[in-house]
Amino acid sequence: MISRRTFAASSLAALAFAGLMRRGFAQSGDDAYRNEVPGYGPLVPDPAGLLDLPAPFTHRVISSAGEVMDDGYFTPDHFDGMACFALGRRRVALVRNHELTPELGARGPAGENTGLAERLARASHYDRDNDGHVLPGGTSTIVYDLVRGRRERQYLSLAGTVVNCAGGETPWGSWLSCEENVIRRGTVGQDHGWVFEVPSRHLGLVAPVPLRGLGRFRHEAAAVDPRTGIVYLTEDRDDSLFYRFIPERNRALSGPGRLQALMLADRPGADTRNWDAVAVSPRSSHPVRWLDLDEPESPADDLRVRGHAAGAAIFARGEGIHRGAGEYYFTCTSGGRIRAGQIMRYVPSAREGQADEARAPGRLELFVESSDPAVIDYADNLTVAPWGHLIVCEDRGSSEICHLKGVTPTGRIYTLARLRGDSELAGVCFSPDGATLFVNIYRPGRTLAVTGPWGAVRSG
Numbered sequence: 001m002i003s004r005r006t007f008a009a010s011s012l013a014a015l016a017f018a019g020l021m022r023r024g025f026a027q028s029g030d031d032a033y034r035n036e037v038p039g040y041g042p043l044v045p046d047p048a049g050l051l052d053l054p055a056p057f058t059h060r061v062i063s064s065a066g067e068v069m070d071d072g073y074f075t076p077d078h079f080d081g082m083a084c085f086a087l088g089r090r091r092v093a094l095v096r097n098h099e100l101t102p103e104l105g106a107r108g109p110a111g112e113n114t115g116l117a118e119r120l121a122r123a124s125h126y127d128r129d130n131d132g133h134v135l136p137g138g139t140s141t142i143v144y145d146l147v148r149g150r151r152e153r154q155y156l157s158l159a160g161t162v163v164n165c166a167g168g169e170t171p172w173g174s175w176l177s178c179e180e181n182v183i184r185r186g187t188v189g190q191d192h193g194w195v196f197e198v199p200s201r202h203l204g205l206v207a208p209v210p211l212r213g214l215g216r217f218r219h220e221a222a223a224v225d226p227r228t229g230i231v232y233l234t235e236d237r238d239d240s241l242f243y244r245f246i247p248e249r250n251r252a253l254s255g256p257g258r259l260q261a262l263m264l265a266d267r268p269g270a271d272t273r274n275w276d277a278v279a280v281s282p283r284s285s286h287p288v289r290w291l292d293l294d295e296p297e298s299p300a301d302d303l304r305v306r307g308h309a310a311g312a313a314i315f316a317r318g319e320g321i322h323r324g325a326g327e328y329y330f331t332c333t334s335g336g337r338i339r340a341g342q343i344m345r346y347v348p349s350a351r352e353g354q355a356d357e358a359r360a361p362g363r364l365e366l367f368v369e370s371s372d373p374a375v376i377d378y379a380d381n382l383t384v385a386p387w388g389h390l391i392v393c394e395d396r397g398s399s400e401i402c403h404l405k406g407v408t409p410t411g412r413i414y415t416l417a418r419l420r421g422d423s424e425l426a427g428v429c430f431s432p433d434g435a436t437l438f439v440n441i442y443r444p445g446r447t448l449a450v451t452g453p454w455g456a457v458r459s460g
Contacts, residue, residue, distance in 0.1 A: 034374040038458040039406055039414025050441075050448075052418040057452030062151045062438075063096075063142055065107070065445035071155040071204065073116060075140060076100060077107035079445035081166030081221065081320075081381060082427030083175050084438055085200035090147045092431055093200040094438055095157060095175035096447065097164040100136040102129050102188060108136025109156050125160030126208035127190040135188065137161040139177050139198050142447065146431055149449065158198050159205055162188075165236065166320055166381055166426075167195070168222035172251055174199045176211075178219035180236050182301045193217055193301070195233075197253060213257045214245045215296040217303050221321045221381075223328055230353050232346070234318030234330050238273075241304045241312050242330070242346070244290060246353045260290040261303075261312035262346075265361060268311035272344070272366070273335050275316070280366045283411070287361040288346075313364075316342065320381040320393070329367065329390055331379040340370035341379040343390070343407065368411050375413050376405050381426045386434035389457070391416065393425040393439070404428065404439065408459045417450070 033043075040054035051059050065077040076098035085093045100108055110116040110133075120134045127135050138158040144151050158164070158177055165180035175198045182193035194210035214222075220236040229250035233243040247257040264270045265287040270279045280286065291310050293303055308314050316335035321328055328346045335342035345367040351357045370376045380395035390407035402424045404417040419425050419441065427440035427447075437450040 032374050033403060033415045033418070034372060035414040036375060036412040037408060037414050037460065040416060040452075040457055043415065043418050046420065049420045051450075052420065053450065053452070054416070057450060059448045059450045060149065061446050062144060062449050063154055063445075063447040065443075066111075069140065069155050070153040073109035073120070073156045074111045074113075075154065075445070076109050076136060076138070076156075077445045078104070078443055079440035079447060080164065080426045080442065081178070082429055082438065082440055082447070083167070083169040083200075084429045084431055085169065085173050085175075086432045087143065087201065090145060091152070092144050092146060094142040094144060094429075094447065095177075095198055095200050096140050096142065096427060096440065097167060097177055098137055098139065098445075099163050099165050099180070099442075101163055101181070102135055102183070105129075105133055105136045108134075109138070109140075109159065110134070110136075120159060123159065124205040124207050126196070126210070127160045127162075127188055127192070129188050134160045135162050137164045137179070139164060139175065141198075141200070144449070146433070146436060155203070156205055157202060158196055158208060160208060161196060162192050165219070166221035168224060168231075168321065170197070170224045170251075171226035173201065176222045176224075176231070176253075178222060180218050180220060182216060182218055191216065191299070193219065193298075195219055195222060209254055211253050212297050213247070213255070213259060214253065215243060215259050215293070215303055216298045217301065220319050221330070223321045223323050225323070225348065225352070228348075228352050230348075232321055232328055232330075234321050235304060236317050236319060236333075237304060238317060238334070239304055239308065240315050240318045241307045242315060242318060242344075243293075244353075259293045259296040261293055261307035261310075262364065263289045263291050263311045264313050264364065265289045269308060270313045272313050272342075273316035273332070274337050274342075274369065275339065278337070282366050282369045285363045285365040288364050289358065289361065315344070319379065319395075322382055322384050322390075324384045325388065329382060329384065331382055331392065333378050333380055333395060336369040336371075338371065338373070340373045340377050342366060342370070343368040343379055343382075343392070368407060368413070376407075379405070380424070381428055383428050383430060385454070386430060387454070387457075391428050391437070393428050395424045395426070406457070412459065414457075
């Protein structure tokens with residue numbers, strides 16, 4: 001593992017190069033980006049027209065939407081959140097979300113194949129539409145050989161859900177797949193807006209159990225504290241809250257617990273979006289309190305409304321969340337004065353979730369707020385690299401080029417990759433040994449494995 005001290009080291013040459021990179025690779029057009037630190041150097045156009053990377057980094061496509069998987073189903077489209085789990089010394093499992101609405105059944109695991117649709121209807125699944133078709137969202141799992149650099153198999157692992165956006169890995173080796181849709185019974189057979197757990201080692205379709213205690217809302221992502229078992233949750237709405245679920249028993253996420261929303265103790269009801277006025281300044285840190293939320297199953301889809309009325313802070317489209325060295329980073333896609341995105345940092349209390357927590361409360365910091373879309377724009381999915389940097393997917397959708405950005409522990413930003421084409425990047429994660437970065441192209445779905453000299457990053 002590479003130390004932060006090594007990354008922070010710089011030379012006169014590196015500083016000169018940093019000055020060059022601050023001027024950017026291109027000052028006009030969709031290719032424009034600016035680096036605040038050198039990172040891995042300028043991006044080299046990909047001859048395949050897919051993903052531009054610094055030299056000598058390379059990528060390979062390891063899975064594509066529409067392929068026939070080992071279980072006979074089609075690989076569903078709209079690749080989104082994803083996590084990587086160790087399967088011994090050389091193999092990993094990638095559990096990957098598919099953000100498909102009920103209307104996109106043709107891009108789901110059965111496609112337009114009647115026989116596959118009937119087979120899926122007999123298999124384990126959560127819900128169907130009113131025509132009897134299994135809903136197309138869910139997850140698929142890839143088993144990948146890191147030594148040989150190839151996929152060994154892939155299969156459907158969760159079926160019958162909708163708009164599975166992001167999620168989070170648990171310390172016990174499962175993926176929490178989050179529905180970013182609160183469609184109600186009537187249009188479909190069941191209420192939606194839940195989190196589902198998918199064990200990474202499970203072969204085939206899991207029995208889908210909605211984790212109702214984690215609330216019903218437009219879930220985005222989740223992160224689990226290995227020390228306390230507390231689950232932190234983001235919500236993708238313009239007026240979202242930041243939540244935590246405290247289970248009565250560690251690891252028992254389907255059991256009872258408390259759902260709470262974060263409040264800034266020094267400014268109840270704070271609007272952290274900073275759209276109309278600055279409520280939280282960059283690098284400012286605020287003590288927090290957590291408010292209990294009644295009726296977490298929220299049939300009226302009003303958790304955020306009730307929470308804010310009680311004093312909870314509101315955020316601009318909470319997106320990806322990931323645990324670092326005892327703290328949690330989460331993105332707010334449209335936050336900030338220019339609405340180009342924010343990254344928040346939450347440091348839990350040493351007594352997190354305990355009765356005396358208020359004596360030494362957790363703290364929320366506005367870690368990064370974009371003042372220049374060429375530096376970072378619409379931060380979405382993110383991960384913490386083995387060496388402590390954040391790796392962040394941009395999500396401007398189909399109108400502009402999206403990038404992978406690196407963020408140093410001091411909040412300085414560099415460009416790691418540029419996506420070519422009408423799509424976005426999602427699901428970024430690292431192999432346990434830190435040698436391979438995996439990332440999804442959303443539509444048409446592709447999963448890429450990226451390798452190169454990760455230790456060569458320059459932060460000064």
